[in-house]
Amino acid sequence: MEPDQQAIYLNEYALGGRLTEESFSVRSRTLPPVPDGGVLLETRYLSVDPYMRGCMTGLDNYYLPQFDLARPLHSVGIGRVRESRNPEFAEDDLVVGSLEWSPVSVWHPAEGATRRPGGALRRIERSTIAPSHHLGALGTTGITAFFGVLAVACPQPGETFLLSSAAGGVGTVAGQIAKLRGARVYGMTSTAEKRDVLVRKLGFDAALDYRSPDLVDELRDLMPNGPDIYFDKSGAGSGRR
Numbered sequence: 098m099e100p101d102q103q104a105i106y107l108n109e110y111a112l113g114g115r116l117t118e119e120s121f122s123v124r125s126r127t128l129p130p131v132p133d134g135g136v137l138l139e140t141r142y143l144s145v146d147p148y149m150r151g152c153m154t155g156l157d158n159y160y161l162p163q164f165d166l167a168r169p170l171h172s173v174g175i176g177r178v179r180e181s182r183n184p185e186f187a188e189d190d191l192v193v194g195s196l197e198w199s200p201v202s203v204w205h206p207a208e209g210a211t212r213r214p215g216g217a218l219r220r221i222e223r224s225t226i227a228p229s230h231h232l233g234a235l236g237t238t239g240i241t242a243f244f245g246v247l248a249v250a251c252p253q254p255g256e257t258f259l260l261s262s263a264a265g266g267v268g269t270v271a272g273q274i275a276k277l278r279g280a281r282v283y284g285m286t287s288t289a290e291k292r293d294v295l296v297r298k299l300g301f302d303a304a305l306d307y308r309s310p311d312l313v314d315e316l317r318d319l320m321p322n323g324p325d326i327y328f329d330k331s332g333a334g335s336g337r338r
Contacts, residue, residue, distance in 0.1 A: 101125045104169035104199035110155025120153075126169070128203055134183050135205040136218070138176035140196055144232040146172060169197040173236065175221070175228045176202075186220065193231045194218035234270055242270035246278070250326045254279030257320050261307070262330035264291035269299055271328055276300050280326070283319055285312075 103123050111120070131137050149172060151159045164170055174196035178186050183206070186192065194217060196202060204218055221231055233239065245267070252258045258275040262268050263284025272282045272295070284295045285307040292304035305315055 101127050102199050102201050104197060104202075106169055107153055107164050107166055109166065110163065111153050112155050116150070116153060121170075126199075128201065131180050131182050131203055132205055134207075135203055136178050136183050136186050136192075137180035138192070138196060138202050138204050139179050140174055140176050140198075140200055140202065141191070142175040142229045142232055143196060143198060144173045144236070169199050169202070171195050171197045173232060175231060176204075186218070191221040191223065191228055192218050193221055193236070233266060238266040239270050242267045242274060245328065246271050246274045250275070250328055252278045252280035252326055256280045256325035257323075258282045258326045258328065259316075259320070259324035260284045260328045260330060262286065263295055263301070263304065265330055268328075268330045269295070271330075272301055273299055275326075275328075276302075283324070 103125055106122050106124055108120055108122050128137075148161060149164075149170075152161055152164050155163060157163070172195065173193065175191060175193050176196050178188055178190040178192060179201070181188055181190075194204065196204070206218070221228055226235070230236075246252065250258070252275045258272070258280040260268050260272055260282070263272055264286040268284065268286075272284055276282045281302045282300075284292075284301050284304045286292055286295065286304060287306065287308060289306075292306065295301040295304040303319055305312060305319075309315065
């Protein structure tokens with residue numbers, strides 16, 4: 098029997114208001130025994146994603162279910178199998194899926210399948226790649242960028258590729274993919290530190306402050322005829338001129 102574990106809970110739904118520190122609490126709970134088909138997971142990494150805010154509103158028309166106030170928060174995470182009663186997983190396997198916000202949790206496929214995104218549990222092959230990358234470039238972030246750029250935007254060598262929210266998870270990956278395709282990549286973001294990362298570390302051709310009063314003139318200087326492709330991260334879309 099596992100000792101009592103602490104977990105993070107949502108105390109109440111925002112209902113149009115702001116979330117504060119008081120919106121959350123750390124509580125102790127007793128873990129149930131590992132059922133047939135289940136596994137005991139030790140949490141290694143957890144992803145904090147924008148969709149979670151919508152699951153804290155209490156609105157029943159959000160595209161994902163609201164968090165259950167009687168259960169710990171959960172999100173896509175990386176865990177290590179400490180005990181398995183499932184033939185698909187062995188002790189010490191690294192896995193990615195929907196994990197509770199607790200050091201240790203019990204996962205069962207019947208429950209996991211209802212948690213989106215990342216409901217199903219998937220084994221991670223051990224390699225030189227850091228396991229945490231499966232929550233970023235090798236996870237939903239990378240998949241969104243990959244298909245958004247290569248299946249929708251389809252940049253060609255020499256074309257201009259402009260991104261909004263360029264320093265976010267999807268934006269940083271999308272810009273690098275477009276650059277590898279031979280496009281000239283320009284990103285818009287907020288702070289000087291973020292713009293420096295985009296250009297110096299990620300290879301963007303230029304980065305702009307979207308709050309700058311001279312943004313229109315700066316865009317015209319870089320792209321007199323406008324961008325060939327605008328990859329809109331804030332609106333989750335892209336367009337070709």
